Amino acid sequence: SLALAHGAHRLGKRTDPMMERWRNYGLGQFIHWGVYAIPGGQWNGASYGGAAEWIRSWKGMPKEAYDNLYKEFDPENYDPSALAKQAKEMGAKYMIITTKHHDGFCLWPSEYTDYDVTNTPYGKDIIGPLVEAYDAEGIDVYLYFSVMDWNHPGYRSVLATEEDRSAYESFKEFTRNQLLELLERYPTTKGLWFDGTWDEAWKEQAEFADNLATEMRKKIPGLIIGSRFRPDDYGNRHFDSNGDLMGDYEQGWERKLPETYEDTNGNDWDCVMTIPENQWGYHSDWRGHVKTSYELIEMLVKSVSLDGNFVLNFGPDAKGDIRMEEKKLATEIGQWMSKNKSAIYNCGHIDWEKQDWGYYTQNRVTGEVNMVVFNKPINSVLRIKTSSKISLQKIYDLNDATKIYDPEEISQDEYIIQLGDEELAEPKVIVIKYDHSKGETKGYEKAKT
Numbered sequence: 001s002l003a004l005a006h007g008a009h010r011l012g013k014r015t016d017p018m019m020e021r022w023r024n025y026g027l028g029q030f031i032h033w034g035v036y037a038i039p040g041g042q043w044n045g046a047s048y049g050g051a052a053e054w055i056r057s058w059k060g061m062p063k064e065a066y067d068n069l070y071k072e073f074d075p076e077n078y079d080p081s082a083l084a085k086q087a088k089e090m091g092a093k094y095m096i097i098t099t100k101h102h103d104g105f106c107l108w109p110s111e112y113t114d115y116d117v118t119n120t121p122y123g124k125d126i127i128g129p130l131v132e133a134y135d136a137e138g139i140d141v142y143l144y145f146s147v148m149d150w151n152h153p154g155y156r157s158v159l160a161t162e163e164d165r166s167a168y169e170s171f172k173e174f175t176r177n178q179l180l181e182l183l184e185r186y187p188t189t190k191g192l193w194f195d196g197t198w199d200e201a202w203k204e205q206a207e208f209a210d211n212l213a214t215e216m217r218k219k220i221p222g223l224i225i226g227s228r229f230r231p232d233d234y235g236n237r238h239f240d241s242n243g244d245l246m247g248d249y250e251q252g253w254e255r256k257l258p259e260t261y262e263d264t265n266g267n268d269w270d271c272v273m274t275i276p277e278n279q280w281g282y283h284s285d286w287r288g289h290v291k292t293s294y295e296l297i298e299m300l301v302k303s304v305s306l307d308g309n310f311v312l313n314f315g316p317d318a319k320g321d322i323r324m325e326e327k328k329l330a331t332e333i334g335q336w337m338s339k340n341k342s343a344i345y346n347c348g349h350i351d352w353e354k355q356d357w358g359y360y361t362q363n364r365v366t367g368e369v370n371m372v373v374f375n376k377p378i379n380s381v382l383r384i385k386t387s388s389k390i391s392l393q394k395i396y397d398l399n400d401a402t403k404i405y406d407p408e409e410i411s412q413d414e415y416i417i418q419l420g421d422e423e424l425a426e427p428k429v430i431v432i433k434y435d436h437s438k439g440e441t442k443g444y445e446k447a448k449t
């Protein structure tokens with residue numbers, strides 16, 4: 001393998017308590033909020049077809065107009081504790097808030113730029129009260145930070161000239177200052193979620209990024225930083241030139257999910273997901289498919305079944321209100337979570353053969369296996385193929401203690417259980433207690449073919 005000065009500094013998963021806590025969250029909330037919520041995807045009577053937080057890049061949005069929107073930022077309905085309570089009700093264990101998106105507008109009072117909340121009619125820190133409110137609800141806070149910053153004069157996507165390079169040095173110093181400032185102001189932050197690090201200019205900054213990550217972890221020991229921050233010595237990102245993950249978890253699943261455990265390379269990972277097809281910031285005109293609570297619950301369960309966390313995005317509007325569709329989904333997901341959280345929190349992958357009826361999650365504390373059933377077969381029979389040499393002790397409906405399932409062994413390590421006749425009204429969790437006692441099997445002979 002290549003000798004890298006700034007590649008992966010650790011092989012395999014982090015095993016410290018802060019990362020164990022992260023690994024066991026299951027469900028998180030993303031919040032995308034900024035001045036892009038003011039136009040909300042519309043300008044001059046036209047609707048932007050892209051992601052609302054990218055409207056500045058749209059030819060229908062004059063840059064001058066966008067860059068003055070901050071003078072209108074005055075979210076009179078902003079209510080951090082209401083947001084935190086809603087997240088609690090949904091069952092989120094952590095929250096990621098955009099401190100600064102690609103446009104460079106800072107939701108905290110930054111010493112290093114005037115393009116921040118202090119120069120808006122609102123005039124106050126947005127981030128601080130949100131951190132306090134979520135901490136008070138026991139929901140861990142992570143800070144989203146976009147390295148790409150369209151507002152900073154020193155920002156470059158490519159370093160073509162000497163002028164670019166000297167300007168970019170001032171941008172790097174600015175970036176370091178802002179990150180250290182955020183950790184200083186919000187020391188209960190558990191980690192940083194970096195974005196906007198795909199530019200060629202940044203891919204040349206292996207040493208700078210590596211040193212900055214080290215410096216940030218000196219300020220907050222154990223700080224959790226994903227794979228989207230650092231480039232390696234050769235400009236490779238997420239995975240270094242030896243194919244090793246750089247960062248504490250893989251941050252590559254944006255609006256998509258791995259299909260199999262192999263797709264995860266056995267790493268920790270998160271999936272960040274929008275409710276519409278592709279809107280992170282508030283867009284007043286959601287086009288196309290808006291996901292239902294069952295679709296989102298299936299994505300959550302699938303993520304946990306493959307050892308990942310599922311982070312669902314909310315985009316408050318210009319006044320700071322959460323739109324009706326998001327409120328409804330938070331409530332519906334919360335209703336399911338309130339009855340089935342033991343199949344999500346502290347759970348992860350088990351290498352039993354995936355079945356069509358749904359997903360397995362294994363509780364890392366109790367060892368119990370959860371069958372999360374989404375698809376009831378036409379014959380109401382659920383097939384269970386376990387790993388070898390285990391014996392099933394008890395199979396029961398998580399939400400109906402009177403419902404015990406009697407497994408019928410149909411071949412080596414293969415069983416079936418019979419569901420009742422009733423239709424599934426919602427994803428059903430069936431719990432399997434098992435142990436490794438030498439299960440006596442009927443000594444099935446494999447067919448000789």
Ligand SMILES: C[C@@H]1N[C@@H](c2nc3ccccc3[nH]2)[C@H](O)[C@@H]1O
Pocket residue numbers: 032051053054195254272280
């Ligand atoms: C988490 C998501 N990442 C940002 C983003 N910018 C992109 C540019 C190109 C392709 C995908 C992108 N996602 C989105 O604006 C959102 O913040």
